[in-house]
Amino acid sequence: MANRRLAPAAEQPAAFAFSPENADWAKGQIEKYPEGRQASAVIPLLWKAQEQNGGWLPQKAIEAVADELGMPHIRVLEVATFYTMFALEPVGRFWIQLCGTVPCDSCGARELKDYLHCRLGAPGHVSADGNFSWLEVECLGACCNAPMAQINQDYYEDLTPDLLGTLMDDLAAGRPVKVGSQVGRTSSEPLGGAETLTDATLFDGSRVGAWRKRFEEKDEENEAGKAEAASSEQRAASEPKPGRPDSGRAAEKSVTDAPAQRAAAGETPVKASDKADAADTKESTAQGGRPGPAQPETIAKAEAAGAEAGTQSDLPRSEPPPQPAASGASADAPADAKKSAPNNPAPKKGN
Numbered sequence: 001m002a003n004r005r006l007a008p009a010a011e012q013p014a015a016f017a018f019s020p021e022n023a024d025w026a027k028g029q030i031e032k033y034p035e036g037r038q039a040s041a042v043i044p045l046l047w048k049a050q051e052q053n054g055g056w057l058p059q060k061a062i063e064a065v066a067d068e069l070g071m072p073h074i075r076v077l078e079v080a081t082f083y084t085m086f087a088l089e090p091v092g093r094f095w096i097q098l099c100g101t102v103p104c105d106s107c108g109a110r111e112l113k114d115y116l117h118c119r120l121g122a123p124g125h126v127s128a129d130g131n132f133s134w135l136e137v138e139c140l141g142a143c144c145n146a147p148m149a150q151i152n153q154d155y156y157e158d159l160t161p162d163l164l165g166t167l168m169d170d171l172a173a174g175r176p177v178k179v180g181s182q183v184g185r186t187s188s189e190p191l192g193g194a195e196t197l198t199d200a201t202l203f204d205g206s207r208v209g210a211w212r213k214r215f216e217e218k219d220e221e222n223e224a225g226k227a228e229a230a231s232s233e234q235r236a237a238s239e240p241k242p243g244r245p246d247s248g249r250a251a252e253k254s255v256t257d258a259p260a261q262r263a264a265a266g267e268t269p270v271k272a273s274d275k276a277d278a279a280d281t282k283e284s285t286a287q288g289g290r291p292g293p294a295q296p297e298t299i300a301k302a303e304a305a306g307a308e309a310g311t312q313s314d315l316p317r318s319e320p321p322p323q324p325a326a327s328g329a330s331a332d333a334p335a336d337a338k339k340s341a342p343n344n345p346a347p348k349k350g351n
């Protein structure tokens, strides 16, 4: 990267002023920005001053731009010295800005730099014939076609030392030159030619409207699907199919978790009382009836069976169940004595 210094005083002009046309142009640029933001026009004005001064920016031009925009001189000097697009020293008729940033460097910019050193000497100096000066700059945004150089306003890409030499010769001689890639690339396509979008019909107009055909085919498919659905609905309306017997209704199923029914079905556990009741349930069900509430005789049988088994019946009853006889109590004991006897009398001492 070159030093960014103003040209020696001996090379600086005594004054600078925009030409009337450029002054009008500058005024138009300044008017693009809102009141108080005129400083935003600093780069276009510096660019125009450089162009008017033969391709480089003298100190007086920098100060004139600062005065025009109402900016301190130092602020405009900072801008001019920051951007390499502004040449601070006189340049040749063809000013070569060679990109030396990594992509270009890795693609051969170093060889180009050596070539320029050999042919023109150190950067920042005008060649003896006044035709060339050169400068290494940072990325110019054409990395895809590296290495490259900007000469005046144009980009020259895919350079080699030989190609650059020929190009400089042609420029110096006033022969026409090819701007852009020097190896025949179109824009930034791959070296060796395009590998994608190679179908000519993409570009000859024959595919125009092809997308519409695809959508039309899809629409036709959708219409056919709708027609088929409509005919199915009509058929269903004219030829209804019989529904299943229980369709749309709650299924009626017999309850099978009642103890009596479990007993009737031979399921376990079955209590003795359930067995007695099962016969009645079976009989009732066989007669076409539903299992209903237990009958009084059933309850009595169940209670008797429960007493025999030492358990209580699960059937509903209207009176309290009989209590078991006290241990050792006689069967002929008076009813009153039996009634008053405790269920679990405490053993007497000495017995």
Ligand code: FES
Pocket (backbone or CB within 6 Å): 099, 100, 101, 102, 103, 104, 105, 138, 139, 140, 141, 142, 143, 146, 147, 148
């Ligand atoms: S690195 Fe050279 S143009 Fe970007």
